[in-house]
Amino acid sequence: METRIDSQLLEKAVGELSKLPGIGRKTALRLALHLLRKDPEEAKALGESLIEMREKISYCARCHNISEEETCPICSDSRRDQKTVCVVENVKDVITIEATHQHHGLYHVLGGLISPLDGIGPSDIEIESLVERVSKENIQEVILALSPTLEGDTTNFYIFRKLNELPVKVTMLARGLSVGNELEYTDELTLGKSIQNRIPFS
Amino acid sequence: METRIDSQLLEKAVGELSKLPGIGRKTALRLALHLLRKDPEEAKALGESLIEMREKISYCARCHNISEEETCPICSDSRRDQKTVCVVENVKDVITIEATHQHHGLYHVLGGLISPLDGIGPSDIEIESLVERVSKENIQEVILALSPTLEGDTTNFYIFRKLNELPVKVTMLARGLSVGNELEYTDELTLGKSIQNRIPFS
Numbered sequence: 001m002e003t004r005i006d007s008q009l010l011e012k013a014v015g016e017l018s019k020l021p022g023i024g025r026k027t028a029l030r031l032a033l034h035l036l037r038k039d040p041e042e043a044k045a046l047g048e049s050l051i052e053m054r055e056k057i058s059y060c061a062r063c064h065n066i067s068e069e070e071t072c073p074i075c076s077d078s079r080r081d082q083k084t085v086c087v088v089e090n091v092k093d094v095i096t097i098e099a100t101h102q103h104h105g106l107y108h109v110l111g112g113l114i115s116p117l118d119g120i121g122p123s124d125i126e127i128e129s130l131v132e133r134v135s136k137e138n139i140q141e142v143i144l145a146l147s148p149t150l151e152g153d154t155t156n157f158y159i160f161r162k163l164n165e166l167p168v169k170v171t172m173l174a175r176g177l178s179v180g181n182e183l184e185y186t187d188e189l190t191l192g193k194s195i196q197n198r199i200p201f202s
Numbered sequence: 203m204e205t206r207i208d209s210q211l212l213e214k215a216v217g218e219l220s221k222l223p224g225i226g227r228k229t230a231l232r233l234a235l236h237l238l239r240k241d242p243e244e245a246k247a248l249g250e251s252l253i254e255m256r257e258k259i260s261y262c263a264r265c266h267n268i269s270e271e272e273t274c275p276i277c278s279d280s281r282r283d284q285k286t287v288c289v290v291e292n293v294k295d296v297i298t299i300e301a302t303h304q305h306h307g308l309y310h311v312l313g314g315l316i317s318p319l320d321g322i323g324p325s326d327i328e329i330e331s332l333v334e335r336v337s338k339e340n341i342q343e344v345i346l347a348l349s350p351t352l353e354g355d356t357t358n359f360y361i362f363r364k365l366n367e368l369p370v371k372v373t374m375l376a377r378g379l380s381v382g383n384e385l386e387y388t389d390e391l392t393l394g395k396s397i398q399n400r401i402p403f404s
Contacts, residue, residue, distance in 0.1 A: 006268075006274065008270075013255040017248065017252075033293055043252045050248055054244075066209055066238060073208045
């Protein structure tokens with residue numbers, strides 16, 4: 001049922017909200033009516049924060065992570081290990097890996113994965129700039145932290161071949177059991193990998 | 203896992219987005235990163251539409267529906283039946299009922315339902331103004347279009363008693379089978395009502 005909204009201003013706000021991914025027209029209307037019930041300051045704070053964020057955030061010239069400066073806070077942090085670079089698909093993955101507190105080096109954000117079906121080739125993502133960084137900076141280890149999917153594996157393999165001639169160690173995230181998951185429910189492929197890559201008991 | 207975001211501008215936008223109902227921190231981050239990938243004009247259009255909507259929309263002095271003017275477009279529309287008023291819980295219900303194209307009269311938005319458990323009494327919602335409208339305007343029928351819940355029924359009954367002394371016909375939405383639903387899955391109470399309120403076959 002298409003809902004007609006009598007107010008053009010409400011209609012416009014609903015239209016803009018429903019352009020967001022996963023937000024349908026019904027949800028957009030619910031959100032807009034919520035804002036109408038709240039203090040005007042709340043809508044103002046939300047609206048202005050979105051505009052300011054988009055205007056002032058751009059991308060780090062070195063690692064392509066989001067950044068308010070030319071170089072992002074991670075690249076600029078001299079306490080971080082400048083010799084280890086973790087390659088990720090997107091900005092969200094940087095945030096996710098940072099939350100583990102297990103990576104103390106830098107990042108390189110590809111901005112996508114190689115996916116012939118979607119028409120995304122190696123030149124559409126930041127692989128050339130990675131190879132250039134590895135040739136020019138004194139990088140000793142590249143950690144491939146891409147999703148264990150067809151696209152991720154293809155991209156891993158492409159990057160591995162590209163870096164093969166350079167004096168750099170290339171590693172990738174371990175495939176194995178998910179912590180907290182029952183062995184019984186682990187798929188055979190993952191279980192197989194976890195046997196191949198078994199680690200000393202400690 | 204609490205995600206730390208390195209950009210204060212992104213953090214602020216995520217914070218504001220996650221104040222919206224049904225939007226958690228993860229979804230807020232996804233929406234913000236989506237806007238960062240898009241044209242700055244898109245974030246600007248969204249942000250400004252929310253601010254403008256909240257600043258310029260207020261409530262109709264007559265029916266309490268949202269309105270950009272003192273009187274809403276429905277109340278101002280002389281082609282609508284000025285003698286029939288449909289009483290609804292909120293603004294969203296006006297939009298829903300308008301979409302049926304079955305009501306050609308005016309509305310009265312209560313802004314809630316009587317709910318002793320939530321501390322909402324008759325004086326917290328727009329009942330007094332409804333009674334006043336009915337006394338002063340030449341209203342011949344009040345259609346109670348509230349949800350068939352405990353709160354809706356309580357509010358229906360309260361309004362019915364209040365209007366009882368006035369020369370106005372009070373009706374309420376029919377309870378019956380949902381169109382397209384199997385008889386078998388209709389609850390007994392609704393099925394019972396649909397027998398009591400059976401209508402001539404046409």
